[in-house]
Amino acid sequence: MNSISRFFWFCSGAHLSTLEKHPTEHNKYIGIGATIFFTGLFAALSGGYAMYFVFKGDVSAVFFALFFGLIWGLAIFNMDRYIVSSINKSSSTNKQILQATPRILLAIMIGMVISRPLELKIFDKEIKERLKVSYLNNQRSKIDTLNAAFGNKYKIELDKLNAAKAERDSLASTIKLDRQKLNFEIFGNKTTETSGVMGYGPYAKRKEAELKQREQNLDTLTADIRAMEKFVDGRKQFDGLMSEKLYTGKQLDSLTSIAGFADRNWALGQLSFNTDGTRDTNTAIAVTFIGLLFIFFECLPVFVKLMSGIGPYDRSVENLETSQVHESNKEKDYEIEVVDGVHETRVSTEIDRRKRKLQQQIYQD
Numbered sequence: 001m002n003s004i005s006r007f008f009w010f011c012s013g014a015h016l017s018t019l020e021k022h023p024t025e026h027n028k029y030i031g032i033g034a035t036i037f038f039t040g041l042f043a044a045l046s047g048g049y050a051m052y053f054v055f056k057g058d059v060s061a062v063f064f065a066l067f068f069g070l071i072w073g074l075a076i077f078n079m080d081r082y083i084v085s086s087i088n089k090s091s092s093t094n095k096q097i098l099q100a101t102p103r104i105l106l107a108i109m110i111g112m113v114i115s116r117p118l119e120l121k122i123f124d125k126e127i128k129e130r131l132k133v134s135y136l137n138n139q140r141s142k143i144d145t146l147n148a149a150f151g152n153k154y155k156i157e158l159d160k161l162n163a164a165k166a167e168r169d170s171l172a173s174t175i176k177l178d179r180q181k182l183n184f185e186i187f188g189n190k191t192t193e194t195s196g197v198m199g200y201g202p203y204a205k206r207k208e209a210e211l212k213q214r215e216q217n218l219d220t221l222t223a224d225i226r227a228m229e230k231f232v233d234g235r236k237q238f239d240g241l242m243s244e245k246l247y248t249g250k251q252l253d254s255l256t257s258i259a260g261f262a263d264r265n266w267a268l269g270q271l272s273f274n275t276d277g278t279r280d281t282n283t284a285i286a287v288t289f290i291g292l293l294f295i296f297f298e299c300l301p302v303f304v305k306l307m308s309g310i311g312p313y314d315r316s317v318e319n320l321e322t323s324q325v326h327e328s329n330k331e332k333d334y335e336i337e338v339v340d341g342v343h344e345t346r347v348s349t350e351i352d353r354r355k356r357k358l359q360q361q362i363y364q365d
Contacts, residue, residue, distance in 0.1 A: 008033030011077070012301075013085025018316050025313040028304075035301045036080045042294070043114045044073025050117040053261060076110060083107065084301045089314040100302055107302055111295030119290055120264050123271060126283070128256040130267040133275055135255055157235075161228045168221050175214050182207045 005026065009016055011033030019025060048069025055061035083103040087096060120127065182204060259267075272284035 005030055008037065011037045011081060013081045014313070015317055015320070018320060019313055022312045022316065025311050028308060028311070029313075032084060032301050032304055035297070035304070036077065036084060039080055039114075039298055039301075040073045040077030042118070042297070043076035043110075044069040046114045046117040047072030049121055050261070053117070053120075053264075076114070079106070079110070080298070080301060084305050087302070087305050089305070089308075089310050090318045096306060100306055103302055104299055107298045108295050111298035112291065114298065115291045115294035116265070116268075118294070119287060120261075120268055122290065123268060123287070126271055127264050127267040128259075130270055131256045131259055131263060132252045134267065134270075135252060157228065157232060161225065161232060164221060164225045164228065168218065168225060171214060171218050171221065175211065175218060178207065178211045178214065182211060 006016060008030045009019055009026075012029045013036075014029045014033075019029060048065040051068040052061050052065035055064045058064075083106065087099055087103070089096070091099065268287065271287060272280055274280050
């Protein structure tokens, strides 16, 4: 337990030898250190997952994930440790808040960066479903755009084809009615257009000839339509329209499994809205609160340090720093005095040398 406590004290950035002298402060700094440690751990997991996803499918993906996750976790751990340990509790409340403000802003940014990859993993299933819908809509839009462009390019041919199909349908309907009338005439069914006399008479013979002629016309028209459809299909094949089809279930699963970080991040943002554009309040709240949880977790050590009063440990650290500053100033004053003494000695020596030189010149003269 002692080694674990010292480890968390180290994580909190406390002066270990001073903190050991104040047992009442031990639990507070264990809590601060544990929060900083687990924030770094979550950062390592988040960064490692993000890097693994970037290099997914590569043989070295696991190596990159472990390496980057370790570096990222240590960087966040060191930054949090500095942020908490740099708040001076001996300052006034306003000064402490002023000191903590940029650190809180930095903690918010770190919390947002840490939470995003973990949110992507938490909502992985929902993200894949939203990506499938997006891919299908994009494919439909692409096909509609190609059809519109094809329709503008071959408008004359398509108009002729549609007109021929309409004429074929009308002719087929007419043939159906004529065949019914012929049957009524042969079997003696009385209508406004039949004689009502059973048998195959001149009227029935004429109706049958007209019916055969219309059937021949229908066969000719159907052949022309097939030729026009073959031409249109050939143009579609040439323009690449025939190769564009809606994705199947397996194709969608394959696309979502290789989707990039940007696509998944976009899909996560879209989870707050339904496919019809209306807002999905429940999902939006869930995503928001997960992000806020990590932001609060990141800011928690700073808040704990701000809310805690000045304890005996803080007083001891303040006294220790004051004494060190005092000792440093004394050493500096001593160095100045030594330098001044040396300077005075050098000046006196130079004056004596010049006096001796002047006396020698007077003696020689």
